[in-house]
Amino acid sequence: MIAGKACGMSSARARNSHRPVSGGKRPDSQRKADPVTGTIYVLNGPNLNLLGKRQPEIYGHETLADVETACLSQAESYGLGVRFLQSNAEHQLIDWIHEAREDGAAIVINPGAFTHTSIAILDALNTFEGPVMEVHISNVHKREEFRRHSYVSLRADGVIAGCGTQGYLLAIDRVARLVAATN
Numbered sequence: 217m218i219a220g221k222a223c224g225m226s227s228a229r230a231r232n233s234h235r236p237v238s239g240g241k242r243p244d245s246q247r248k249a250d251p252v253t254g255t256i257y258v259l260n261g262p263n264l265n266l267l268g269k270r271q272p273e274i275y276g277h278e279t280l281a282d283v284e285t286a287c288l289s290q291a292e293s294y295g296l297g298v299r300f301l302q303s304n305a306e307h308q309l310i311d312w313i314h315e316a317r318e319d320g321a322a323i324v325i326n327p328g329a330f331t332h333t334s335i336a337i338l339d340a341l342n343t344f345e346g347p348v349m350e351v352h353i354s355n356v357h358k359r360e361e362f363r364r365h366s367y368v369s370l371r372a373d374g375v376i377a378g379c380g381t382q383g384y385l386l387a388i389d390r391v392a393r394l395v396a397a398t399n
């Protein structure tokens with residue numbers, strides 16, 4: 217089950233120090249592997265539990281479990297942990313954002329359809345102090361007009377749309393860099 221599952225780091229953290237996050241302006245030759253610590257909350261909104269089965273022509277064939285595995289390994293390569301969660305309920309996503317206020321270094325969120333409707337999720341994200349990346353698997357700008365507006369974008373530090381599930385990994389790259397810059 218994905219919802220509520222916490223994903224930790226393993227000893228691969230030590231092995232994967234090949235991709236240091238560089239926050240400073242030192243030349244590569246002098247740059248040290250800045251240790252980055254923390255947990256990225258990867259939050260998924262309604263219907264994303266059906267990823268792989270739901271409109272695969274739009275969202276692809278990968279399942280959310282596949283995305284979780286890829287996110288874990290991407291974050292691990294930066295020394296970061298992941299808490300990968302999905303819910304169809306707005307209040308649950310809000311509760312996890314509140315939890316991230318205490319335990320999260322960054323949030324990557326695909327709010328699903330709540331993107332376009334939820335001021336409550338926007339308000340919750342506004343209480344979070346770390347980096348926030350908004351991800352959409354599909355290119356929401358190429359679809360129905362109502363998908364072009366995002367409440368979440370008013371808070372997000374960056375938005376990735378239309379890159380398929382790779383968007384999650386790009387978002388992890390970005391938050392890892394932003395977290396390193398503030399460490």
Ligand code: DQA
Pocket residue numbers: 262263264326327328329330331351352353354355356363
């Ligand atoms: C989505 C885009 C939303 O408009 C839609 O409601 C989703 C998924 C995406 O990942 O492309 O559920 O967030």
